[in-house]
Amino acid sequence: MTDIGEWQGGVGRSWADEHARTDRSFSRMTPHLLAAIHEEPGRCVVDIGCGAGELSLALAQARPDAMVTGVDVSADLVAAASARAAGLDNVRFAVADASTWQPEQAPDLYVSRHGVMFFPEPPAAFAHLSAIAAPGARIVFSCFRNPRENRWASGIAALLPESAASASADPVAPGPFAFADPDHVRTCLRGWRDVTFTPVDFDYIAGAGPDAVTEALAFFGRIGPAARAIRVMPEAERPAFLERLANLLESHRSGDVVSFPAAVWLVRATAE
Ligand SMILES: C[S@@+](CC[C@H](N)C(=O)[O-])C[C@H]1O[C@@H](n2cnc3c(N)ncnc32)[C@H](O)[C@@H]1O
Structure with missing residues (x-):
């Protein structure tokens, strides 16, 4: 579980610091998401849970006639996104909870790369997004399929000591x-119709370079389930866990890249 308070605090800060690596982790999936988005018209585009803004920036560049607004609860991530947007005048960012945010203009296209799974009350959030949208607005987002198909998560879960197992x-x-x-x-998609799911499998990049395992360890030490486990486990258990994690990463290294099988849905729907 990751709640809004965590995104507004340390988890959001870690994602802001590590945005180059999180973008890289999704680099084999993002082109599929962008291709799905580019099938949709839209001049008033909202990126839900935009994080450090890679998707917002790509859309602003691809659609010079559109205005793209990235919305995120983390001030640190919005600051990172804004810094990356220098020179682009058709993208802006807002620190806000997308489930209650009021836009100046009705969005005709919502997009999100893994930013919609954190609403505490998803049906109410999606009903709100539909209610404030232009008639017939579309939404396109990615979200993970189950952990068994996402070995970066299930592999780590199998290594956790009892003290750090998910509560x-x-x-x-x-x-x-x-x-x-x-x-x-x-x-959850209350207020939306024509819902479709497209599976995409991809390699989730954890580390790269001449010492890819050490690089992946640094990434997983800050982002995701290993980072969470390290935070909560007693200090005495950390060295053994980090050794098991390093062995797992090594077993997924091929040359100078550490990667894991990963699986997402691309979800599309139309506002009612
Ligand atoms: C897994 S991260 C994805 C970030 C970004 N879309 C990316 O692909 O790098 C989830 C993002 O959703 C944001 N978030 C969580 N709940 C939110 C909410 N209710 N409204 C807006 N943003 C939210 C988090 O702060 C975080 O940036």
Whole structure:
């Protein structure tokens, strides 16, 4: 579970510091998401949970006639995104909770790369997004499928000591896998019709370079389930965990790249 308070605090700060590596981790998936987005018209585009803004910036560059607004609850991430947007005059960013945010103009296209699974009350959030949208507005977002198909997560889960095992047994609690089940996503998309799911499999890049395992260890030490586990486990358990993690990363190294099988849905829908 990752709640809004965590994104507004240290988790958001880590993502801002590590944005080059998080963008890289998704680099084999983002072109699929952008291709799906480019099938949709839209001049008033909103990037939900925009993070450090890679998707917003790509859309602003691809659509000079559109205005792209990235919305995120983390001030640190919005600062990182704004810094990257220097020189582009058709993109802006707002620190706001997208589930209640009021735009100046009705959006006709929502996009999101993994930014919609953290709403505490997803049906209310999606109903709001539909209510403030232009008639027939579209949404295109990516979200992880189940952890078994995402070895970067299930591999780490298998290494955790009991002290750091996930406390939440709720598979749809806000977090990276909250939208793994299409039936659940359909029930969350209140106010939306024509919902479709397209699976995309890709290599999630954890580390690269001459010492790719050390580089991946640095990344996983700050972002995702290993970082969370390291934060909560007793200090005495950390060296053994880090050794197991390094062995896992080594077993997924091919040459100078450490990567894991990963799986997402590309979800599309139309506002009612
Ligand atoms: C997994 S990160 C993805 C960030 C970015 N889209 C990317 O692909 O790099 C999830 C993002 O959603 C943001 N977020 C979480 N809940 C939110 C909410 N209710 N409204 C807006 N942003 C939210 C977080 O701050 C975080 O930046």
